[in-house]
Amino acid sequence: MSLRSYILTRIILALPMIFILLVVIFFLLRIIPGDPVLAILGGKAPLEVIEQKRHEMGLDKPIMVQFFDYLKDVFTGNLGTSTLTNRPVIEELKDRFPATLELTIFAFIIALLIGLFWGAESAWRKDEPLDIGARVYSVLLYSVPVFWFGLILQLIFASYLRWLPVGGRIPAVTSFEVRTGLYVLDAIMSGDWKGLLDVLRYLALPSITLGMVTSSIFLRMVRNNTVLILSKDLVKAARARGLKKRVVLYGHAVKNAFVPIFTIIGMQFASLLAGAILTETTFSWPGIGSYLVMKIRYRDFPAIQGTIIFFGLFIVVISIIIDIVNALVDPRVRY
Amino acid sequence: MARDKKFVSERIGDFARDLFGSGTGRLTLIGSFILIFYVILAVFAPYIAPYDPIERVGLSLEPPSKDFWFGTDNLGRDILSRVIYGSRIALSISFLGVAVAFIIGVPLGLISGYVGGWLDRVLTLIMDAMYVFPGLILAIAVAAVLGPGIVNISISIAVVYTPTYFRVIRNQVAAVKDEMYVEAARALGAKRWEIILKYIFPNVLPSVVVVLSMNLADALMTEAGLSFLGLGIAPPTPDWGFDLNSGQRFVLSRAWWGIVFPGLAIVFAALGFSIFSEGINELLNPTIRERR
């Protein structure tokens, strides 16, 4: 199979999955108890106003008609209007998505860095204290609920030591221009180094929390794969010949150990997103996760539905991209 | 996608194996010790807990002392007793959630794998769609739909894990259904359901048990996350996630014990369950382990 037809097949295969996702989400949310119209209008609205609103929102139509309207809307990029704010859901998601993306990317980088270096060093010094420490760290960090871990870090570094801000994304006053919504990038593009430092300080705790919790997977994979490669005759020979550690370890062993890690990145990204919900809530991080939690509190139907669809599509897209990259890296995947 | 390890417990188990070494039986021992410890706490809570977990027994927010080892919460209740009783909710929801997932996922997997055809394709597609979705988000959505209550929370958790059972069973069934002994049974005129129940199911059971034990730790963490977000069961029933959430309100008034102890209870339980499942895995399925 050529690369192009592989990519095409992969995308076509994703379509039924997206469709099923849409069906499941639609019917799931229709059975929520709690009338969205009453939630918007409160208790004091007269009956005719309630009826009119119901009509406006299309809630008086038969369920199948509502369903097809919904499918049509989704495919035209219309995720409905938030009942709480009267704004298009897609607009609200656009406002908040960069925050989640920035948090996830940085958490990912932190997880990779910890995993890569600690994992490689542990493999180099197998069974020494550093290695045992790595193993204890992995077990513990993965048993820790991310919201609890975040709270503890917040108490230590924000409340007690006061090194880092408590929550939020930027200080009250900033001077850089927001263009992409990824503040790190925006600050760099505006050449505002003070602003960049501010942004990084706000980003530190949430991304470290999420990154550390995720790092244990990478740590373990790098360590085990590197151990495996280091035990190969070729590498042993290289070590015996007195080649520099940096060359042997990072130039050869880790590089090879990295390939299998790539295959789990897709799934990791999905679980990072889930972790982001709890992390964002802990740190008042204005991303999609805290948005979803807030909208569930207000039973804002269209917003909840839109957010979940958005999450679903995002994950499907990520997994397609990962698969394609895999196919590029390793041609065997295609067959 | 490659053989992804989606669930927390699978990984903790791996980590634990790295730590303790494999094939020694030590894992099973340590894991079952922790598991039994929690089961005892849950079953004998009224005898173990020093106080009634929902009654005021001291002043508000008393720090840990001889009378109250873990301190008291803002309503003057003993946190130690609440942590002990909390294991009841944690265990029953994770057991119930996993059991529901088992009851739905296994038969569907058996039928889908054995019958094949369009039914198999449709079911696989649905289950795959649910599987790729982040578990917590799915559970949050379902929990928000169903509202509070032990059964409802269990169902939200079950929704997350049903696809796991389905996938494991379906693939195994598809693999064994053409084996000799099944063919033989079919030739002898055994009915379809007989073949599934008598010949195929016992053969795929070990892998199911492993998945089951693995999901327990995950279910526990998911339950904690849900109740932390305010989607759990109603107070005053002791619940770790809920207590943690209400404990965080008093942390700045220097009442650290309100979040530390319920948090540790969750960590320790998740740890124990995963180690246990890894041990079970080694005992039951020595062959399916990936070896290095």
Added chain:
Amino acid sequence: MKKYLVALLMLFVALGFSASDYIVVGTTDKIRTLDPANCYDYFSSNILFNVLAGPVDYKVGTAEIIPWLFEKWTVSKDGLVYTFTIKKGAAFEDGTAIDASVFKWSWERVMKLGGDPAFLLGDVVDKIEVVSAQTLKVTLKYKFSAFVSVLGYTVGFPMNPKTTPADKFIDGAPSASGPYKVTEWQRDVRMVLEANPKYFGAKPKTPKIIIQFFENSTQLRMALETGQIDVAYRHMDPNDVLDLQKNQTELGLKVYLGASPQIRFLVLNVKQKPFDNPAIRQALSYAVDRDAIVKTVFSGLASPLYTLVPIGWWSHIDVMPKYNPKQATQMLQKLGYSSSKPLTIDLWYTPSHYGSTEADVAQLLKRSFEATGVVKVNIKYAEWSTYVEYFLNGTMGLFLLGWYPDYMDPDDYLWPFLSKSGAASMGSFYESAEVEDLMIKGRAATTLQERTALYQRVQQIAAKDAPYITLWQGFADCEARSNISGIVLEPSQIFRYYILEKK
């Protein structure tokens, strides 16, 4: 390297302190809408009070109504026709003058759109006429002595007809006519208010106010303690308020406490078993330990309340029974309940709408009812929209609810609770021809004496019939860095950003 970083950080801190042209306010509250035609929650009104000019204002720190856009007004003898004179020279930020036709347009828009607060005008206003550019004539459907008070609420604030759609609610910020204008708004994240140069009144003391939104009280408090915000307003947890108050000097903070007209109460659905029996409702009203709630949950900051009308308001009298579990036990035993055959009831609460303390309140109420020895309580909860549906359709028999006034008159604490339509919208479904008659008389009566007597009679009957058991009256609080001045917690609950100042 480390030294360099520390020096850099200190420089930023120093920069932060020297700039006093802005004040950062933190909150956990949310803004729902900035359209006066749909605005019916506290924090949305709070912003509107600072960006729009209204017909009338309250004198700072009092409940006394003073002119604002309306210079003066007269009321006809029969109390039905109001003639308002509008101030000259008032305009929106784009220069559009605020005259009588703007008022007519805005109020008719409110009534036509039928948003949450529309009934405040719609129920009483019959017609609005423009007499001249500066004169507006309003005819009421019936005599309503609190009409001018209603105009003090944002529902009566005029909107700019040039920029506001006539047929739908706005979803952004309105065209400013008050001391500030909204220059940046990221929902639930931050909002920036800057001085509105076109405002006819006094210039704000601080040209820029930045509002930051937080997830919960713990984060709000940490942000204040660490200096990330200057002022924390609304929904600091009571224990945090008290804790900060204790340590305010060493933390460099000042804690402000004030009265609030918010009341909290239990609703008993008189159409649902067993609460359809007045004797049971009566008995339960003896079994409520308000002091325990106020002390344990609110650290003594709130006040126990024994009637519907708030403490300190005219006609307020304590009419509901004081806590007496023995009496409650006896009354219930008389009805055939015992410890082996207890009265089993569900008690509902909603976890986020009234803040994080609500679950504690429910648990203390359970304890207090069960202390009678003959009641068994199951606590249940539902998120707000589900909750609203449940109480409107009569699903819930006993539940916690709160009330915040629309206008500063005892009528607003009686009519919405005890009239047939009001009671249905509160979920108690109470009906009493006698009470309704007394309240209508109260609305028409002109002397304070007459009205006081009528409203006290209403409160007594309400206590006897017990469709509501009031629990406590809230408190207002605000915490600020000690270099901030101008914080006034007003009886009207208006929070004026334009008098805040940083030294």
